[in-house]
Amino acid sequence: MTRTRRAFPLLATLAAALLLVGCVNPFQPAEPEPPSGEGVQENFGSIEELLRTIELAIATRPGGANAYIHAFADSTTPSQRGFRAFHDQGAKATWLIGSAGQPAPEPWTLPFERGVHTELSRIRPNDEYFFTFSPDPLSVRDEEIAENVFSIHRKYQLKSKSANADAVLIVSGFADLLIQKEGARFSIFEWRDRVDPDYGVNSVNVRSFTYERLESQ
Amino acid sequence: MSSLRRLAILSLALAGGLGFLGLPGRTAAQTSRFAFADTTVLRDTLGLHFDRLFETADSLAGVYGRELSPDSLRAHVIRYRLPIPRLLVMSDSMHVDVDSVGYYIDRERFNPLAANYVSEGQASFKYRSGYNIGRSTTSWLNGADFLLQRGPMLLRNGTEIQIDRTNASNGLSLRQTRSSRSEATWRVSKNVSMGGVATLSGYDATDPGAAADQLERKSEVQFSSRSRQQMRRGVTSDVNLLAGFLNLNNFSQIKRGLSGDLNGHSRVERGDWFSHDFTAGVNGNLSRTRRPTSSVTLGTHDLSANVRGGLQLYQATPVGLNLNYQARRTTVETPTDADTVTKILTTTAGADATVRLRVDNNRYLNLTGNVGINSSLQGDLHDKGWKALGRWVQGPWQLDYGGGNTLRLSERPRRSGGGGYDEHQDDRQANATLERPFGRRLTTRLKGEIGLSQFRSTVTADSANPPTPRDSYRQAYRIETVYVPTEAFNTAVALEVSLNRSINLPSTSTSNNTDTRSYRAEWRWSYRMLRGLTASQTNTVQSDYEFFPFSPERDDLSLDYSSVTNLNAVVTPRLSIDVTHNARQQPHGDWRTLPDGTGALLPSDENLNYTLRAQVVWAITRGMSLKLLPEYLATDRTGTSNGVETPTRSTRRLSLSGGANLDIALGSRGHLLGDISRQFSDDRSTTYRAGVPQPSPLAEQDYWSGSLGLTWDL
Numbered sequence: 001m002t003r004t005r006r007a008f009p010l011l012a013t014l015a016a017a018l019l020l021v022g023c024v025n026p027f028q029p030a031e032p033e034p035p036s037g038e039g040v041q042e043n044f045g046s047i048e049e050l051l052r053t054i055e056l057a058i059a060t061r062p063g064g065a066n067a068y069i070h071a072f073a074d075s076t077t078p079s080q081r082g083f084r085a086f087h088d089q090g091a092k093a094t095w096l097i098g099s100a101g102q103p104a105p106e107p108w109t110l111p112f113e114r115g116v117h118t119e120l121s122r123i124r125p126n127d128e129y130f131f132t133f134s135p136d137p138l139s140v141r142d143e144e145i146a147e148n149v150f151s152i153h154r155k156y157q158l159k160s161k162s163a164n165a166d167a168v169l170i171v172s173g174f175a176d177l178l179i180q181k182e183g184a185r186f187s188i189f190e191w192r193d194r195v196d197p198d199y200g201v202n203s204v205n206v207r208s209f210t211y212e213r214l215e216s217q
Numbered sequence: 218m219s220s221l222r223r224l225a226i227l228s229l230a231l232a233g234g235l236g237f238l239g240l241p242g243r244t245a246a247q248t249s250r251f252a253f254a255d256t257t258v259l260r261d262t263l264g265l266h267f268d269r270l271f272e273t274a275d276s277l278a279g280v281y282g283r284e285l286s287p288d289s290l291r292a293h294v295i296r297y298r299l300p301i302p303r304l305l306v307m308s309d310s311m312h313v314d315v316d317s318v319g320y321y322i323d324r325e326r327f328n329p330l331a332a333n334y335v336s337e338g339q340a341s342f343k344y345r346s347g348y349n350i351g352r353s354t355t356s357w358l359n360g361a362d363f364l365l366q367r368g369p370m371l372l373r374n375g376t377e378i379q380i381d382r383t384n385a386s387n388g389l390s391l392r393q394t395r396s397s398r399s400e401a402t403w404r405v406s407k408n409v410s411m412g413g414v415a416t417l418s419g420y421d422a423t424d425p426g427a428a429a430d431q432l433e434r435k436s437e438v439q440f441s442s443r444s445r446q447q448m449r450r451g452v453t454s455d456v457n458l459l460a461g462f463l464n465l466n467n468f469s470q471i472k473r474g475l476s477g478d479l480n481g482h483s484r485v486e487r488g489d490w491f492s493h494d495f496t497a498g499v500n501g502n503l504s505r506t507r508r509p510t511s512s513v514t515l516g517t518h519d520l521s522a523n524v525r526g527g528l529q530l531y532q533a534t535p536v537g538l539n540l541n542y543q544a545r546r547t548t549v550e551t552p553t554d555a556d557t558v559t560k561i562l563t564t565t566a567g568a569d570a571t572v573r574l575r576v577d578n579n580r581y582l583n584l585t586g587n588v589g590i591n592s593s594l595q596g597d598l599h600d601k602g603w604k605a606l607g608r609w610v611q612g613p614w615q616l617d618y619g620g621g622n623t624l625r626l627s628e629r630p631r632r633s634g635g636g637g638y639d640e641h642q643d644d645r646q647a648n649a650t651l652e653r654p655f656g657r658r659l660t661t662r663l664k665g666e667i668g669l670s671q672f673r674s675t676v677t678a679d680s681a682n683p684p685t686p687r688d689s690y691r692q693a694y695r696i697e698t699v700y701v702p703t704e705a706f707n708t709a710v711a712l713e714v715s716l717n718r719s720i721n722l723p724s725t726s727t728s729n730n731t732d733t734r735s736y737r738a739e740w741r742w743s744y745r746m747l748r749g750l751t752a753s754q755t756n757t758v759q760s761d762y763e764f765f766p767f768s769p770e771r772d773d774l775s776l777d778y779s780s781v782t783n784l785n786a787v788v789t790p791r792l793s794i795d796v797t798h799n800a801r802q803q804p805h806g807d808w809r810t811l812p813d814g815t816g817a818l819l820p821s822d823e824n825l826n827y828t829l830r831a832q833v834v835w836a837i838t839r840g841m842s843l844k845l846l847p848e849y850l851a852t853d854r855t856g857t858s859n860g861v862e863t864p865t866r867s868t869r870r871l872s873l874s875g876g877a878n879l880d881i882a883l884g885s886r887g888h889l890l891g892d893i894s895r896q897f898s899d900d901r902s903t904t905y906r907a908g909v910p911q912p913s914p915l916a917e918q919d920y921w922s923g924s925l926g927l928t929w930d931l
Contacts, residue, residue: 026622026645027669029688029720035728035767042729045763045773045805066685066726074689090392090422094431097469101551101561102594111627112595115636118682138353141870141900183717183733184761184775197383197390200424217595217632 040067047150047179050186051133058120058131058158065117072110073180073189081180081189083110088173088193090201091210104214112217116209119216120158123170127160130167136174148181155196156209172196173208265294273301276578277315285315293319312484312494327364329371329402329410330445330455339366342931347891349924353384369404371412388425395419400441408445413438414459433467437476454483463502466509470552472517474504489533495526501548508552515558517550535575542568564592579610596629596636602644613653620647630677637681643671660699667692685726690718708742732764749787756780762808774808774818777801791836799828806857822865825853840881844894846874864905872898876923886930893923 040056040063043049054071057064075082084107092104105112120129139153158171178190191209199206274287294301297319307322308315325331341364349356360377376397383390395418402412415438422431439461446454456479463476480498485491501520507513525543544566550558567589575581583606591598604621623644631637646668654660668691674683693715701707717733736759743753759777784796806820829849836842849871856865876894883889898918904911 027647027667027690027692029669029690029718030671030722032720032722032727032730032767033724035726036724037728038725039728045775062682063725065682066721067729069684070729090390090424093420093422097431097467100553100559101549103549103561103563105595111629111640114682114684141898183715183735184763184773185731185733197388197425200390201422202424202429 038063040064042067042070044071044185044187047152047186050179050188051154055131055133058117059129061121061125061129062118065114068117069110069114071188072113073182073187074110083113083187083189083191084108085113085191085193085209085213087210087213088195088201088208091193091195091208092214094201095211095214099214102217105217108213112213115216116213119212120171123212124160124162127162130159130161132157132159133175139174139176145178150179150181150186152177152179169206171209171212172199172206173210175209265298265300267291267294267301270301273305289316297322312492327371327373328443329369329404330408330443338368339364342929344929344931345926347924347926351922352920355382356380369410371400371402371404373401374399390425391421391423393419393421402441402443410443412441414441414461415439431468434465435467436464438462439476439478451486452483454481456481459500463504469508470506471509472502472504472506474502474506474517476500476502476504490531491529492532493526493528495524497524498522506550506552508554508556511552511556513552513556515552515556517552517558519549521545521547537573537575539571539573540568541570561594562592563594564590566590579608579615582607595632596627598628599626600624615652616649617652618647618649621645628677631681637676637678638683639675639677640684641671641673641675643669645669658701662695662697664695664697665693686722687726688718688720688722690716690720692716705745706743708740711737711739713737713739728765728767730766732766734762734764736760751785752783753785754780754782764808769810770807772808772810774806776804776818778803793834795832797828797830799826799830801826820857820862822854822856823862825851825855827851840879842878844874844876844878848872863908864910866902866904868900868902870898870900872896879925883927883929888928888930889925890928891923891925893921893925895919895921 040053040060043053050071053067057066057068057071060067072083073081087104087106087108092106096104133154133156136153136155142150142152145151154175154177156171156173156175157169159167159169161167173196174194176190176192176194177188179186180189193208193210193213195201195208195210196206201208270287270291274285274290277285277290290301290304293299293316294304297304299307299318304315304318307318311318311321313321341362343362345358345360345362347356347358356379358377358379360375362376363372363374365372374397377395379392379394381390381392381394383392397415397417399415400412402410404410416436418433418435420431420433439459442458444456446456448454459476459478461476463472463474465472478498478500480496480500482494482496484495485493499520499522501518503518504516505514506517507515523543523545526541528538528540530538530540545564547563549561551561553559567587569585569587571583571585573581573583584603585605586601586603588601589599600623602621602623604619604623606619607617609616609618621644623642625640625642625644627640627642629636629638629640646666648664648666650662650664652660652662670689672684672688673686676683693713695711695713697709697711699707699709713736715733715735715737717731717735719729719731719733721727721730737757738759739755739757741753741755743751745751757777757779759779761775761777763773763775765771779801780799782798784794786794786796788794801824803824803826804818804820805822805824806818808816808818810816827850831845831847833845834842835844850868852866852868853864854866855862857863874894874896876892878892879889881889896918898916900916900918902913904913
């Protein structure tokens with residue numbers, strides 16, 4: 001064995017020791033402020049609670065934006081899953097026709113998703129919102145397709161209600177969701193959007209999430 | 218309760234109650250270096266073998282910096298029917314990455330300048346038809362590929378028509394997509410070919426809820442030319458040109474004009490110490506465009522230009538350098554409702570350089586730096602970073618280590634609903650794995666990792682809604698031991714401890730901050746009882762303590778006990794049976810920390826899931842097999858109210874799927890490929906209100922699904 005090879009473990013240990021002793025800890029997180037009590041209470045302890053948090057977040061404007069985005073998987077390391085949405089291709093094609101050349105990013109990732117809550121809020125800014133997920137009767141059942149990975153199918157509807165009128169449906173569609181459980185927390189890492197065939201891709205009054213996502217860019 | 222005490226409780230639980238718990242196990246014998254590899258990917262398929270798959274993938278990724286996972290490598294071997302050694306030789310000789318070999322083989326088959334082009338004439342006509350049926354959708358695809366090569370002449374055509382029908386509650390949706398590409402090429406000389414290309418496509422869509430149908434027609438007719446040059450030994454290049462006429466007609470625009478595509482590639486080699494690949498191209502169109510509802514015609518042009526290259530220095534020496542770079546700029550112009558032209562620019566550029574310090578495959582260090590920019594309508598993304606990856610083997614010890622730091626700046630200008638802020642992201646991570654065998658039968662591995670991601674935002678426009686400034690911290694340790702006493706039996710135990718902290722910084726969000734401490738213990742074994750009978754079992758116990766630092770009243774605990782047992786029997790070479798039983802219990806509830814530092818679980822709900830699943834496959838002939846998949850699922854959920862446990866929901870489901878798979882050669886020219894199956898399912902759920910059962914109606918499903926494809930080669 002050469003002298004260089006013998007010296008390597010020693011040098012590596014020395015470098016590690018210097019790093020520990022002499023440097024600022026590069027993995028030290030920042031100190032948070034004490035809470036003020038605003039915003040939506042996030043609860044991601046089960047799939048039902050995750051969907052309920054999204055329902056509350058969309059209904060709460062503008063304070064629900066954080067809770068909404070926290071419901072989706074955030075990939076901070078290469079091994080982690082990051083959120084991706086896939087558009088309904090018919091709705092995407094229709095949107096592209098009127099997009100004046102603006103592209104439709106796909107897969108749609110978390111940075112894009114950050115504008116969706118604001119976009120939904122802008123549709124009827126003064127109305128009260130009611131967002132619901134309900135089981136999709138036409139899809140296959142919900143199931144755990146891999147360890148801590150769940151496939152669920154939901155119909156989503158967003159209704160708005162002004163002070164002196166009945167609730168009006170403004171967003172409707174179907175979502176094929178993949179949800180992961182990491183530790184105690186559930187999060188959505190894939191959303192395959194489908195247009196509600198009762199309204200189609202060209203409805204002006206009732207849009208899909210695909211349309212709202214692309215509009216939010 | 219301290220971490221150690223929680224760990225001790227878990228360990229006791231594991232020791233005492235794991236006899237009935239497990240996921241499908243690993244079946245192949247382990248060797249020390251790759252003892253922890255997922256050997257399920259090694260199963261022989263299509264007569265191909267995957268000897269040294271893990272070693273090859275490891276060598277490609279670690280030593281040469283070409284990331285390719287074992288299952289991806291296996292997929293390429295199967296897709297292109299190329300054994301691993303052959304794939305590696307072709308990768309080297311073609312100067313392409315391993316995962317690009319198949320693509321280049323397909324491309325070169327139709328290259329009139331390829332070495333074996335003239336000598337081997339070819340003629341073929343392939344027809345294919347496929348029909349897919351689902352519960353509410355059907356899809357019918359028809360396509361044909363025609364190829365005729367005689368001497369220096371090549372004629373090709375590929376045509377495809379797909380019709381999709383979807384039944385909705387208010388009617389039928391229809392979509393039809395058509396495409397056809399025809400090409401005629403004449404090899405003028407050894408290094409030059411000329412010809413023409415015609416590309417036609419169409420799209421029609423009808424939706425019952427739509428105000429109008431959609432349609433699109435597009436045609437391009439172009440002159441084509443390919444040329445190849447060899448200036449001197451070690452210097453080669455090729456240049457391709459397409460130029461012609463474009464006609465596009467759809468709902469938003471009518472466009473006519475000239476289109477073109479010019480691209481080239483060059484390679485310079487000097488011995489085995491220097492090589493440089495360079496590819497550049499530009500394509501676009503010069504058109505007159507108008508909206509269908511307008512009479513004003515506008516001049517528009519679309520342009521896309523790109524360059525990319527790779528430089529390798531001293532690949533075979535202890536110190537080497539890899540440098541990759543790429544840049545692309547795209548301009549798209551479209552008419553607006555006001556009969557003006559909007560221009561959309563997209564730019565990406567990036568480079569990365571890796572210095573490789575290598576003694577041998579067991580002692581190396583790769584240092585990589587990268588920088589890049591991505592500019593689009595949504596904003597600019599700048600990123601730069603470095604990473605280190607290395608391995609050091611000393612006697613029986615093996616140390617793999619890695620780390621890196623990436624800085625990203627995302628500039629998002631104000632646009633309609635979003636944007637109006639800059640976000641800075643700083644990701645740091647480090648990991649190390651120490652592994653050593655103890656004798657020939659026992660291997661132990663210790664793995665640790667730590668990481669911190671920091672996100673900070675700066676508002677650049679009024680009323681913007683930037684992401685919450687936050688940190689995400691994670692650390693994990695895992696110790697794992699594999700014991701392989703005989704070739705027929707192996708077992709492993711693992712213990713994993715992790716901490717994930719989600720830290721929002723501003724006071725408006727910190728009430729949702731969480732620290733999640735997870736403890737996971739795993740025991741798995743696999744035993745080949747008879748030549749065709751293997752049993753395996755995986756048992757896991759996991760606890761996730763979720764602490765809310767600012768809202769301790771919301772602390773909770775999730776427990777997860779799981780056992781998966783699998784029995785795989787190859788009864789005869791044509792009949793195999795696979796039975797899987799899954800038992801899972803998941804209590805959950807609030808966690809209260811007591812004054813003495815210990816804690817208590819206040820159960821709120823519990824899930825109990827049992828699944829029994831079987832798969833019976835009978836290969837009647839070489840081209841036809843029958844499959845039967847029965848499955849029974851029982852789920853019970855209980856809740857706790859005033860300290861009393863009561864049922865809240867129970868579900869029972871029985872499903873049965875049976876069908877046939879076809880893979881039949883019709884003479885020497887035809888091929889029938891497909892499957893057809895019928896699905897039955899009965900499902901009943903009972904919910905409980907105040908302890909009183911409320912059974913739901915029995916949900917029954919019964920439908921056919923399948924696909925059938927026919928290929929005919931004339």
